[in-house]
Amino acid sequence: MGKTAETDLRETVMKDIQGAVRLSVAYIGLSGGLLQGLARLMAGTAAQIAAAAGQDAGYVVRWCDAAFAFGLLDEEPRGFVLTPLGRAFLPETPGTLMPFAVQGVLSAHMAERAAGLMATGERPGESVLAERATILPWFGPMLEAQFGPVFEKTIMPALTIYDEAAGRQGFAIDLGCGNGWYLMRLAHAYPGLRCLGVDGFEENVRQAQARAQAAGFGDRVRFVQGDIYRFEAPEPADIIALNRALHHVWDEQETVFRILHDHLKPQGAAVIWEPRWPHERIALREPSRRMMAFQNLTEHVQGNHFLRPEEIAAAMTAAQLRPEIFSFLDDREAVVVGTRAG
Ligand SMILES: C[S@@+](CC[C@H](N)C(=O)[O-])C[C@H]1O[C@@H](n2cnc3c(N)ncnc32)[C@H](O)[C@@H]1O
Numbered sequence: 001m002g003k004t005a006e007t008d009l010r011e012t013v014m015k016d017i018q019g020a021v022r023l024s025v026a027y028i029g030l031s032g033g034l035l036q037g038l039a040r041l042m043a044g045t046a047a048q049i050a051a052a053a054g055q056d057a058g059y060v061v062r063w064c065d066a067a068f069a070f071g072l073l074d075e076e077p078r079g080f081v082l083t084p085l086g087r088a089f090l091p092e093t094p095g096t097l098m099p100f101a102v103q104g105v106l107s108a109h110m111a112e113r114a115a116g117l118m119a120t121g122e123r124p125g126e127s128v129l130a131e132r133a134t135i136l137p138w139f140g141p142m143l144e145a146q147f148g149p150v151f152e153k154t155i156m157p158a159l160t161i162y163d164e165a166a167g168r169q170g171f172a173i174d175l176g177c178g179n180g181w182y183l184m185r186l187a188h189a190y191p192g193l194r195c196l197g198v199d200g201f202e203e204n205v206r207q208a209q210a211r212a213q214a215a216g217f218g219d220r221v222r223f224v225q226g227d228i229y230r231f232e233a234p235e236p237a238d239i240i241a242l243n244r245a246l247h248h249v250w251d252e253q254e255t256v257f258r259i260l261h262d263h264l265k266p267q268g269a270a271v272i273w274e275p276r277w278p279h280e281r282i283a284l285r286e287p288s289r290r291m292m293a294f295q296n297l298t299e300h301v302q303g304n305h306f307l308r309p310e311e312i313a314a315a316m317t318a319a320q321l322r323p324e325i326f327s328f329l330d331d332r333e334a335v336v337v338g339t340r341a342g
Helices: 003-029 034-041 046-053 057-069 086-089 097-115 126-131 134-160 161-167 181-189 202-214 250-263 282-286 287-301 309-318
Strands: 072-076 079-082 171-175 194-198 221-225 236-244 263-274 321-328 331-339
Touching: 003 034, 003 057, 003 097, 003 202, 034 057, 034 079, 034 086, 046 057, 046 321, 057 072, 057 079, 057 181, 057 236, 079 086, 097 126, 097 134, 097 287, 126 134, 134 181, 134 202, 134 321, 134 331, 161 171, 161 263, 171 181, 181 194, 181 202, 181 221, 194 202, 236 250, 236 321, 250 263, 250 309, 250 321, 263 309, 263 321, 282 287, 309 321
Parallel strands: 171 194, 171 236, 194 221, 236 263
Antiparallel strands: 072 079, 263 331, 321 331
């Protein structure tokens, strides 16, 4: 390898590690409420930031140095202030960079687990996600920030099922609902809809219930903890959605699709949104699909793998649901709608 090529590689990788560490510093700032605390203060010393966030001053002094070094904070005579980059990680900033910070730390955790488990082939399941206490509360917000705007701006307007269901004062269910962002958006957009979300993770359900209550939806939007495999709907549904949840239960697809079919009204629809695993490996080289390739390795640790929409459509057909495939974001995302015969 020539000297220049070697230098280029080194520089590329050094930039990578600095980018990864910048995300780690942002993650600590978010998780500890330091970025949010400083946003409220406008300007403050490390001790004031620590007090605003309720964190230990000794840690916060060190974090401020790192956040300053990586360009999240500037220093002014009145104390530290957020830079535009630091502000961009705040959860409430439109188009927030928060999901990247969470993903960065989660990826490191999952990489370490994959590396350790590879020798035996053990696949411990979704419990690995719960191994890092500080990451757990960020799952829902991370997914919401990534996919909420896509749903609102691109998917919801493209599908007619929501209008139709709302027109008949219908009932929508979200299985594996996470922090409830999908039903919250549907309930806001369609006051005629009644909604029920189910998730296995207690933390998700707690967050979802809190926001439904804060929005004043009362009984119209409910969230409960439960297992998709044992789901019993209180009444037949117009819509049963699974967003990034089907690949978690694909090993028992026959059971899941029977549950979907049996709980839908005639003309009701299962609406399944999944990342679209490409047919050709070369597509994974595209920057916009790379993360998906790594995520599928981490899905393997959890006992899952990503799907192709054609597989989902075939499972729907076998369950007597009429499938239709919709593609979004340059074919990176697929929504498969399976309608029960009327
Ligand atoms: C990738 S997350 C997607 C969450 C949410 N639908 C979203 O789009 O933000 C998958 C969700 O499925 C839930 N899940 C997986 N298997 C489940 C099961 N058997 N019963 C209930 N929930 C399950 C997980 O707790 C997790 O919240």
